[in-house]
Amino acid sequence: MTASADSRRFDEIFAGAPLMAILRGMGVERSARLATTAWDLGIDSVEVPLQTEEDDRALREVVRIGAERGKAVGAGTILTVAQVDAAVAAGAAYLVSPGLDPEIVRAAAERGIPILPGVATPSEVGQAVALGLTWLKAFPAQWLxxxxxxHIRGPFPQVKFVATGGMDAGNAGEFLAAGVTVVAVGSALENEAQLPRLAALLQSTP
Structure with missing residues (x-):
């Protein structure tokens, strides 16, 4: 996959809503339930991090039910080329990494799947841009x-950021106002008090 095709694919994946859901270590049933909660709320994109065999099963199930709704499901915490292959085999539509590893970026490109690598410094953003990437995960966003x-939009106006780490209904609006394209939430989907606030955020964001 070329860099331009990678960018266009993420433009499509995140076109519907400025929020995405991360379902880390939640098992098959809980992942399926929260993915459905996210989709019903209006959050189109769901990521299932791959760290255990149970996560692989959860990813496959969420991919299955997502396909019935026409939703893109990503695989996160990609640290090795083997995980790239596992994610592709499970049907993931995109990959997410906590850091920036050129080898992983190249492996994803060779397999025709877009990747969202993690960055936290201007140097890492610059390296990602040099690799042809325009969509990046900023992690840990709460710490940043x-x-x-x-500030980072000044030297890198073309980059679109997904803010991940410590995000919920209480601070998502602030990050979106600062120029973040997408905010990723996780446990907030299980908080009944946060669901209406997330829904209101989706409705108020163009």
Whole structure:
């Protein structure tokens, strides 16, 4: 997959909503239930991190039910080329990594699947841009702070960021206002008090 095709694919994946869901270590049934909660809420994209065999089974189930709704499901915490292959075999539509590893980026490109690598410094953003990437995961976003994104847009106006780590209904709006394209939430989907706030955020964001 070329860099331009990678970018276009993420443009499509995240076109519907400025939020995505991360279902880490939740098992098959819980992952399926929360994925459905996310989709019903209006969050189109769901990521299932791959760290255990149970995660692989959860990813396959969420991919299955996502296909019935026409939803893209990603595989996260990709650290090795073997995980790239496992994610592709499970039917993932995209990959997410906690850091920036050129070998993983190349492996994803060779297999025709877009990847969202993690960055936390201007140097890492610059390296990712040099690799032809325009969609990046900023992690840990809560530690970076919303102002980081306002500053980083100066030298890198073409980059679109997905803010991950410590995000919920309480701070998502601040990060979106600072220039983040997508905010990733996780446990907030199980908090009944946060669901209406997330829904309101989706409705208020163009």
């Amino acid at each position: 702070g919303a102002h980081w994104f306002a």
